[in-house]
Amino acid sequence: MRLGLIGLGRIGSFHADTLSQLPAVESLVVTDAVPAVTRAVAERVGAQVADSPESLIGSGVDAIVIAAATNAHTELIRAGIDAGIPVFCEKPLSGDLSEAAEIARYVTDSGIAVQVGYPRRFDPAFSAARSAVESGELGWVHTVRSTTLDPAPAPREYIQTSGGIFRDCSVHDFDTVRWVTGREVVEVYATGSARGADFFAEFGDVATAATVLTFDDGATAVVSNTRYNPRGYDVRLELHGTGDSVAAGWSDTTPLRNLEPGVSWPAGPPATFFMDRLTRAFHAELQAFTEVVAGQRNSPCTVDDALAVAFIAEAATLSLQEHRPVQIDEVRQS
Numbered sequence: 591m592r593l594g595l596i597g598l599g600r601i602g603s604f605h606a607d608t609l610s611q612l613p614a615v616e617s618l619v620v621t622d623a624v625p626a627v628t629r630a631v632a633e634r635v636g637a638q639v640a641d642s643p644e645s646l647i648g649s650g651v652d653a654i655v656i657a658a659a660t661n662a663h664t665e666l667i668r669a670g671i672d673a674g675i676p677v678f679c680e681k682p683l684s685g686d687l688s689e690a691a692e693i694a695r696y697v698t699d700s701g702i703a704v705q706v707g708y709p710r711r712f713d714p715a716f717s718a719a720r721s722a723v724e725s726g727e728l729g730w731v732h733t734v735r736s737t738t739l740d741p742a743p744a745p746r747e748y749i750q751t752s753g754g755i756f757r758d759c760s761v762h763d764f765d766t767v768r769w770v771t772g773r774e775v776v777e778v779y780a781t782g783s784a785r786g787a788d789f790f791a792e793f794g795d796v797a798t799a800a801t802v803l804t805f806d807d808g809a810t811a812v813v814s815n816t817r818y819n820p821r822g823y824d825v826r827l828e829l830h831g832t833g834d835s836v837a838a839g840w841s842d843t844t845p846l847r848n849l850e851p852g853v854s855w856p857a858g859p860p861a862t863f864f865m866d867r868l869t870r871a872f873h874a875e876l877q878a879f880t881e882v883v884a885g886q887r888n889s890p891c892t893v894d895d896a897l898a899v900a901f902i903a904e905a906a907t908l909s910l911q912e913h914r915p916v917q918i919d920e921v922r923q924s
Contacts, residue, residue: 729833
């Protein structure tokens with residue numbers, strides 16, 4: 591198949607390497623807002639160059655992968671749908687909730703497959719956790735703990751436009767717990783601290799957050815996030831049920847210093863970057879998209895999934911601002 595990749599920043603460049611190595615991808619067309627970047631990536635991976643998203647989509651590609659800036663996502667998704675081709679888009683659908691809902695409806699009405707980028711769904715241990723829930727071996731799940739700890743804050747300019755920690759970082763945990771448990775979140779309570787760089791408070795954001803999610807069956811999840819974890823990039827999940835308890839993300843690269851006497855685990859160097867921690871997941875995610883394009887499977891992460899996560903992030907943001915629990919229906923109906 592012939593795929594197009596739009597946006598060649600940090601994640602887009604990484605995707606270019608992955609896509610160029612997938613057996614199903616016979617040719618790759620790339621474009622970026624910076625022509626020099628387009629040429630450099632194309633030369634590195636042996637891709638063809640397009641001078642704009644419009645010319646890329648019009649070049650006869652079978653599908654597009656969107657790794658451009660968030661404010662371009664809805665426009666590019668719509669362009670792919672209008673061209674009648676499947677779309678892979680990095681999260682979020684949009685930085686604006688009403689716009690996200692609108693493009694989700696547009697995609698649904700079109701019947702064309704769109705896959706949204708939530709790579710933890712493709713991490714082997716996270717997938718095993720979902721299977722453990724589905725098989726019933728955990729009994730009924732009562733407690734979930736999900737963690738994402740970044741090694742250091744992103745630059746001020748990034749934080750200014752990120753939409754806040756819940757929309758930018760916590761969404762991966764929100765998607766994970768919803769997907770793994772198979773349950774819908776009905777209530778959100780969030781708190782946090784802006785301690786750290788001055789720009790967090792300046793932009794109404796926090797550097798460290800905790801979110802309690804209540805599911806429709808009464809189970810609860812605790813999501814922990816921070817921009818300050820100098821030991822490394824920490825992504826973990828725990829599920830506790832009446833029949834068993836399991837964990838994902840515990841390995842020799844887990845960035846923790848164990849203080850148990852006589853215990854040497856974790857033995858390896860800690861993961862320090864999300865692409866290192868989730869390399870296999872990113873690869874499997876794009877492999878899955880080629881199967882979507884080929885008609886071999888449905889989208890493993892739909893626009894409805896992405897919209898549900900956006901509602902949770904919106905509720906968490908409102909909860910932080912108003913210091914109260916927020917029902918998902920409040921933000922869904924707003």
